Amino acid sequence: METTFKNKVAIVTGGASGIGRATALAFVKKGAKVVVVDWTENEETLNLIKNLGGEAIFVKCDVSKSADVKAMIEKTIAKFGRLDYAYNNAGIEGASASTLDCSEENWDKTIAVNLKGIWLCMKYEIPEILKQGKGAIINCSSVAGVVGFAGLPAYVASKHGVVGLTKTAALEYAKLGIRVNAVCPGVIQTPMIDRLTGNSKEAVEQFTGLEPIGRFGQPEEIANAVVWMCSDEASFVTGHAMVVDGGFVAQ
Template sequence: MENQFKDKVAIVTGGSFGIGRATAILFAKHGAKVTIADVVEDSETLNTIKKLGGTAIFVKCDVSKESDVINMVEQTIEKFGRIDFAFNNAGIEGLAAPAHECTNNNWTNVMNVNIDGVWLCMKHQIPHMLKQGKGAIVNNASVAGLVGFAGTPAYVASKHAVVGLTKNAASDYAKLGIRVNVVCPGIIKTPMIDRFTGKDKKIEKQFMDMEPVGRLGKPEEVAEAVIWLCSDASSFVTGQALAVDGGWVAQ
């Protein structure tokens, strides 16, 4: 697989932490040049890639702002000359509340990042892939894009929308050389989950008990799925929502 990624270019949004960081590093390990994009400037992802002998740049980007997304894409093209892969991973969980208590502000913020951000990224990534005649995009949803979760109406709605948008894009570009898929992680040990649980071991244990495999997932396990979906090994796979969830939605 390494030869498939050598001298290719990947964009990873939300690349400073968690699943995004693991995926950016794995792209680099396979030989790809990486644009790490995040609203939070954190040097660990970039430094790790450089220590591995890889090539990467960091671009500060709020994916809910089209001007930021345009800048991210332009900097990638200016530095590397092409875009082969994109992992549109940036997302926020918002505030927990049932539908009638979800504030307008929370709804808007979650939608702006989680679905508008994915759409804006694809909008500006795809033209470069069309010029090349080939590309692979993986969006990040959640098992909350496949099933409901009480108390998170904006998050669940946004992640269902990401799955739908992915299927639409896969249909639009299937004959144009661009594959578009979506990963749907289960409960993964990331800073987002730490915020949700408050790092309370009892709450974390409850999540672990709900997972059929009996543990939380690792960011690296989602990253492996993303890399596979970008590789030629998945050349006949497009428009799919791949649950990386320890069997959560199979229950």
Template sequence: MEKPYENKVALVTGASFGIGRATAIMFAQRGAKVAVADWKEDPETVNTIKAAGGEAIFIKCDVSKDADVKNMVAETVKTFGRLDYAFNNAGIEGESAPTADVTEENFDKVIGINLKGVWLCMKYEIPEMLKTGKGAIVNCSSIAGLIGFPGIPIYTASKHGVIGLTKTAALEYAKTGLRVNAVCPGVIQTAMIDRFVEKNRTTKEAMISGEPIGRSGNPEEIAEAAIWLCSDASSFTTGHALVVDGGWVAQ
């Protein structure tokens, strides 16, 4: 396989599972050294990368905590010498409830991880990328960052916020060689979707029926999009929210 990211370093948050795991593994398959970050360690991601001859480390990180994020980026650079790409993917769905019934605790937790976490990651990633004069950041939003979803108001607000942060950072650093984009997944077969279905007593078939393409997506399809946004093939793309959703928001 061609390795366009050889001698490059990628950092992926929320990389123990789902979309993050798929993206970390795909970066490694294409030659990058990968920092796998998550609040919970599952050895499968790092083990899979190493078994295929790649280089990876695990860094425990709660992205809602400044000290954790600062350490995550520092450890990545200490180990691999630089930072070229970041996929800020860590996120949670939180509790489901109508807007008036959402608890303050749920609000703070979801916003802390999904929105504050993306900001903290960029806060520490950007200075490292500016040192090399080139870099790419991809933030994980959602189709819930583009349209409303009854029952998950705080998740929806957090993902709208991610797109706002992405566009602003893209403009701020457009002339520095640093590009910042977002990816907006639709219904992807991950543990998060399974939890959402269980909590809302919604059948998976009902979720999938909202996809014009007729199926849910898989994590690798989002990984392909995120990695493309990091590549030179997307060199004229910045401040963009790339929808990968099987046609959901086109309806």
């Protein structure tokens, strides 16, 4: 295990699977203590961390609810006494529908989790990171945060919103020691993409066809980018939306 983040503490929301799990493991491999956050109970990520010799706790949290997010931070400080980094990754794809057919319920839920959730997390994370005098927050947007994607209006709107929110927070806290950036993953092999494709061969080929590299990205490829953006190697990077993608061609 490396010691790049020795004695540092990182929160990873949506940490039960996919990119979140990969990022939690990547932080641990660099020596950080990790708070794994998700809205369903999950021990698998914690077991993987323990197998690496790392230290972590699991916190159940619905990021769209302020009381849950506040409790998440309180539990983090109670256990580890500090917060240095946060990867605000929790998100949902919502139901597929055209702008005309998107239901108000679907719109509200998707925006609440994907956009309001990011804002709430930062609202409660920032005061604790400020106490350390230095830290970093990475928000998970999407390639759909920089291009349109037919059939997912609420998702696309929420992810565009994450980019704007990230840039605003970056301007507000850069001189106070907190760097805030967004990562915009392309089509990554996660449970979310499995739901979108239904694991059908035709749908998988359609999605991978959007990537000039010709394959899905892997969660670890995003995790490595997130951890780098939190590190001192990225000390001059703030307010950026980093597209981690094989060259997405959607317009």
